[in-house]
Amino acid sequence: MDDLEIRFLGDLQRLEVKPGDRFVLTLERAPTPEVTQRVRQAWQAFVGGGVPLLILDPGMKLGAVSAAEE
Numbered sequence: 001m002d003d004l005e006i007r008f009l010g011d012l013q014r015l016e017v018k019p020g021d022r023f024v025l026t027l028e029r030a031p032t033p034e035v036t037q038r039v040r041q042a043w044q045a046f047v048g049g050g051v052p053l054l055i056l057d058p059g060m061k062l063g064a065v066s067a068a069e070e
Contacts, residue, residue: 017051024054024062031055 025039036055043053056062 017047022052022054024056026056026060027058030057 023043031039039055040053043051047053054062
């Protein structure tokens with residue numbers, strides 16, 4: 001098994017998931033299919049299968065566009 005690197009994200013101490021929350025994981029380099037599978041398995045074990053996780057390749061950014069309100 002590869003060594004696991006744990007990095008702390010600022011003041012993040014507890015993750016409180018609310019209904020409808022979605023999460024995006026960005027990486028410094030493209031993950032192998034094996035790493036992607038391990039991340040998804042770990043995510044489900046820690047958070048559960050009801051909370052979606054999107055894994056983006058390096059350089060990809062996610063944005064949202066909504067219709068203008070009248």
